[in-house]
Amino acid sequence: MNKFNISNINLGRAFIYFILFLFAFIYLAPLYVMFSTSLKDIEEIRSGNLMALPLDPTLYAWKKAWATACTGSECKGLAPYFWNSVRIVFPAVIISTILGAFNGYALAKWKFKGSEFLFGALLFGCFIPFQVILLPMAKLLGSLGLANTVTGLVLVHVIYGIAFTTLFFRNYYVGIPTELVKAAKLDGASFLKIFRHIFIPLSTPIFVVTIIWQFTQIWNDFLFGVVYSGSGTQPITVALNNLVNTSVGGKEYNVDMAAAIIAALPTLIVYVIAGKYFVRGLTAGAVKG
Amino acid sequence: MGSISLNGINKSFGATEVLKDINLDIKDGEFLILIGPSGCGKSTLMNLIAGLEDLTGGEIVIDGKDVSDESPKDRDIAMVFQSYALYPTMNVARNICFGLEMSKMPKDEQEKILQKVSKLLQIDHLLDRKPGQLSGGQRQRVAMGRALARSPKVFLFDEPLSNLDAKLRVEMRTEIKKLHQRIGTTIVYVTHDQIEAMTLADRIAVLKDGELQQVGTPYEIYNDPVSHFVADFMGSPGMNFIECVVKDENLVVQSGGETYELAIPCKDAIKNSKLDVVMLGIRPEMLTEIEPSADKKNSYLHQIKFDVEVIEPMGADTVAIGQWNETEVMARLSPEAGNTAGKGFDLQVDTSKAILFDPNSGLRIR
Ligand SMILES: Nc1ncnc2c1ncn2[C@@H]1O[C@H](COP(=O)(O)OP(=O)(O)O)[C@@H](O)[C@H]1O
Ligand SMILES: [Mg+2]
Numbered sequence: 001m002n003k004f005n006i007s008n009i010n011l012g013r014a015f016i017y018f019i020l021f022l023f024a025f026i027y028l029a030p031l032y033v034m035f036s037t038s039l040k041d042i043e044e045i046r047s048g049n050l051m052a053l054p055l056d057p058t059l060y061a062w063k064k065a066w067a068t069a070c071t072g073s074e075c076k077g078l079a080p081y082f083w084n085s086v087r088i089v090f091p092a093v094i095i096s097t098i099l100g101a102f103n104g105y106a107l108a109k110w111k112f113k114g115s116e117f118l119f120g121a122l123l124f125g126c127f128i129p130f131q132v133i134l135l136p137m138a139k140l141l142g143s144l145g146l147a148n149t150v151t152g153l154v155l156v157h158v159i160y161g162i163a164f165t166t167l168f169f170r171n172y173y174v175g176i177p178t179e180l181v182k183a184a185k186l187d188g189a190s191f192l193k194i195f196r197h198i199f200i201p202l203s204t205p206i207f208v209v210t211i212i213w214q215f216t217q218i219w220n221d222f223l224f225g226v227v228y229s230g231s232g233t234q235p236i237t238v239a240l241n242n243l244v245n246t247s248v249g250g251k252e253y254n255v256d257m258a259a260a261i262i263a264a265l266p267t268l269i270v271y272v273i274a275g276k277y278f279v280r281g282l283t284a285g286a287v288k289g
Numbered sequence: 290m291g292s293i294s295l296n297g298i299n300k301s302f303g304a305t306e307v308l309k310d311i312n313l314d315i316k317d318g319e320f321l322i323l324i325g326p327s328g329c330g331k332s333t334l335m336n337l338i339a340g341l342e343d344l345t346g347g348e349i350v351i352d353g354k355d356v357s358d359e360s361p362k363d364r365d366i367a368m369v370f371q372s373y374a375l376y377p378t379m380n381v382a383r384n385i386c387f388g389l390e391m392s393k394m395p396k397d398e399q400e401k402i403l404q405k406v407s408k409l410l411q412i413d414h415l416l417d418r419k420p421g422q423l424s425g426g427q428r429q430r431v432a433m434g435r436a437l438a439r440s441p442k443v444f445l446f447d448e449p450l451s452n453l454d455a456k457l458r459v460e461m462r463t464e465i466k467k468l469h470q471r472i473g474t475t476i477v478y479v480t481h482d483q484i485e486a487m488t489l490a491d492r493i494a495v496l497k498d499g500e501l502q503q504v505g506t507p508y509e510i511y512n513d514p515v516s517h518f519v520a521d522f523m524g525s526p527g528m529n530f531i532e533c534v535v536k537d538e539n540l541v542v543q544s545g546g547e548t549y550e551l552a553i554p555c556k557d558a559i560k561n562s563k564l565d566v567v568m569l570g571i572r573p574e575m576l577t578e579i580e581p582s583a584d585k586k587n588s589y590l591h592q593i594k595f596d597v598e599v600i601e602p603m604g605a606d607t608v609a610i611g612q613w614n615e616t617e618v619m620a621r622l623s624p625e626a627g628n629t630a631g632k633g634f635d636l637q638v639d640t641s642k643a644i645l646f647d648p649n650s651g652l653r654i655r
Contacts, residue, residue: 179374182341187388187439188362197387201378 038062038258045253061254065262069255071242078262081239085219085266087150088235092157093214099158100165100210101203105195107166108173109181119170125163130223133160141228148230156228157218164217165210172206173199208277216267236263291442291475292317292352293338299346300333300499307333308499311347315477320469322486323479324522325496331479334496335445338477340364351442362391367436368445371452373428375420381407381431382416388439406434409468426457433468446478450485462488483523487511495519512642517651520570520644526608529576529618531569532648535559540569544613545594545633552588553640558654567654568646573608575639576620578630583637595620595636600627609634 033050039057040048048055067077107119137156138147146152176199184194225235234242240263244256271278298311307330315321323331336342338349340361348357356364367388375384382403383390389399407413410430420428429449436444446465450458466489469476480486486493487507495502495510495518503515514520520528533540538559539550553559559567576595583590597620599610607627609620611634620636645654 177372177374179370179372180376182336182339183368183370183374183435184376184387185341185361186339186366186368187435188391189387193391198376198378 034257034261038254038261040254042250042252042254061252061258062262064252065243065255065259069243069252069259070246070248071239072246078236078239078243078259081234081236082262084150084229084233085235085237088153088157088225089215089218092154092161092218093211095154096158096161096165096214097207097210099162100167101169101200101207102195103162103166104169104171104173105199107170109176109178109199110191119166122163122166125160126167130160134223134227138227148228148233150233153224153228153233153235156224157221160224161214161217165214168210168213169203169206172203176202205277208274212270212274212278215270219267239263290317290352293443293475293477294350295334295338295347296350297347298334298337298344298349300330300337300342301345306499308337311499311501313494313501313504315475317352318473318475320466320476320478320489320491322490322493323477323496324481324483324486324493326522327481329496330499331481331496332447335368335447335477335479338443339366339368339445365439365442366445367439367441367443368447369432369436369449371448373420373432373452375428375431375435377420380417380419381412381423381434384420384431385434385438388435392439402438406437409437410434425453426461429453429461433465437468437472440474442475444474444476446476448479448481451480451482458485465489483525487523495522514570514644515653517568517570517646520646524572526573526619526621529569529571529573529613529616530646531571531613531616531618532566533569533614534566535564540567542569542593542613543615544611544618544636545596547594549591549593551591551638551640553643553645554589555643555645555655558645562645562647562654564647564654566648568648568651570644570646571638571640572642573619573621575642576618577637577639578622578626579635579637587641589639589641589643591638591640593636593638595634596632597630597634600630602627 029051036052036054037045037050038061039054039059041056041058041060044055065077066079068075069077071078071081103122107115107122141147141152141156144152144155146155180198181194184198189197219235220237221235222237222241225238226241229235229238240259243259293313293315295311295313295315298308299306300308311334313321323334325331333342337344340356340359340363344357348355350356351364351366376387379387385406386399386403389402403416404413407416410433412427412430412434415423415427415431420431423431429452432449449465450461453461462485465478469489478485478489490507492504492506493510494504497518503510503519505513510519511523514523517530521530531542533542533551535541536550538556539552542549542551553569579592595609595618596611597609598612601608601610602624605624607622607624607630609622609627609630611618611620622630646652647654
């Protein structure tokens with residue numbers, strides 16, 4: 001009887017694993033195709049099987065994608081645009097995260113008249129589609145003299161990101177007992193000291209979540225990048241698009257694939273390093289005192 | 290050093306009035322217990338005293354100075370919370386010293402105070418631990434240590450023991466009492482546990498629905514309650530309340546299948562109230578087995594039959610439950626008498642401390 005049950009369970013297990021592996025395979029197959037194609041030369045791609053391993057792996061496509069491929073009229077590869085993205089993403093992520101932490105702290109623990117309304121209004125910002133703000137934002141950037149600049153793009157991403165970062169931090173801080181604030185007030189700590197000494201040290205998980213979220217959003221952004229950047233300040237997503245659409249001679253699939261991986265690599269790396277904090281942070285409950 | 294006057298305190302959250310015209314003078318060094326059912330506004334009153342909430346009306350005077358508009362840190366008050374509210378990322382030492390750190394006290398002075406306080410509370414071996422690594426009782430001590438370290442004018446305790454198990458609660462209760470005797474600082478202490486209130490208090494203030502019902506010594510509150518509510522709140526097992534018909538200034542009680550007319554001390558009160566039916570309040574310890582030594586000529590000692598339906602041994606004594614006038618009544622017997630109690634038990638009733646209430650308003654008849 002017992003034995004029968006156990007083997008039954010094992011059969012169920014095996015089935016579950018089979019399904020999991022199947023879906024993992026379906027999900028990962030394109031990534032494999034991209035990676036193996038990027039290591040093949042153009043002859044092999046034309047003649048060979050899509051799923052086959054590269055016979056003679058070469059870094060030619062990667063080098064070209066990084067340094068010499070043509071993105072429109074320029075032929076400097078993705079490198080300059082990669083650094084553009086870095087220069088946009090880092091300040092934008094840091095500023096929007098810090099502002100979100102402040103906002104969330106104030107909205108969660110220092111309620112004032114109208115604070116709930118303000119939070120609601122901010123929340124509304126999460127649901128505004130990119131397209132709606134394109135024109136007014138272009139006008140604003142123009143009148144600020146920030147059109148086609150990295151600073152302008154940083155500003156756009158910060159403004160657009162604040163709604164999300166505030167939401168994240170506010171919801172996290174709501175779970176922290178208000179009595180901690182009361183105790184600290186009686187201990188003579190101010191608004192900023194309470195934030196610094198009590199809330200910041202508790203915030204690692206939500207900082208990780210917010211940073212990953214913002215990093216991915218801003219790094220992967222195409223629309224703002226294509227609309228608000230000048231020819232020298234385009235982010236990597238725009239450059240990738242240009243690279244793929246520019247064909248001098250025949251289409252070089254291996255270069256396209258390598259370029260796409262290069263463009264996606266930073267977000268991948270961030271997930272691999274901090275992914276487990278991401279999951280943990282999203283599910284972190286209230287802090288017990 | 291730490292007297293508090295609450296003058297006409299009002300507090301509303303939006304349209305809901307939580308505290309109504311609270312007037313209370315707390316003497317320097319007094320141990321005042323604030324007791325009342327959950328949701329009656331005890332924590333709100335504590336928050337008001339501490340300055341964590343703004344008054345809707347009235348004023349708070351500490352040491353002769355109106356502090357109604359002062360911020361918490363200027364009031365020199367420390368508070369121990371029900372949830373302890375220890376700073377989760379700081380170790381015990383830093384938790385205790387945080388207030389000192391905020392007041393920019395030099396490190397070596399902080400260290401001295403830390404040593405003194407942690408020895409006093411026997412937590413000196415825990416200083417490096419985080420709150421998450423402590424047991425409930427240890428957290429409780431740390432929370433008290435944090436309050437003590439600042440040597441404030443007034444301590445506020447908001448149900449500090451309610452998260453502890455029964456045995457630890459009794460231990461900590463004694464420790465808090467000793468602590469108060471030692472440092473002599475004013476304490477306002479919230480509880481809904483009437484035993485805590487009786488054992489700790491110099492005076493007890495009973496709160497109901499945001500209104501002060503009565504303020505007095507534990508003896509006064511227990512023996513001379515102003516209302517059915519206060520009488521019902523204090524004592525375990527609680528006071529018996531029986532509606533009785535008045536006959537010739539005596540109370541008619543049916544018990545054990547017989548009808549008795551019990552004489553009580555407050556005859557004038559019955560006459561003045563002009564009520565035909567009053568509510569008799571009598572504590573279970575006034576209902577006992579027959580004591581042979583009892584004074585037979587005492588007109589407030591009665592002997593009646595009592596049909597015991599349920600026996601609840603409590604160790605030191607046994608509670609016997611039966612009925613008077615079809616209302617449940619508890620008697621407090623010795624364990625030996627309790628063992629044999631049953632139908633037709635001979636009960637001795639001492640009405641010398643019995644009190645009467647108006648059955649409609651619940652107020653005392655005097
Ligand atoms: N910040 C608040 N906003 C609205 N109502 C509140 C607030 N704080 C307390 N109350 C209400 O005030 C009443 C008294 O609460 P409280 O003082 O916590 O009671 P107690 O401590 O006696 O259990 C409750 O009905 C509670 O719902
Ligand atoms: Mg409370």
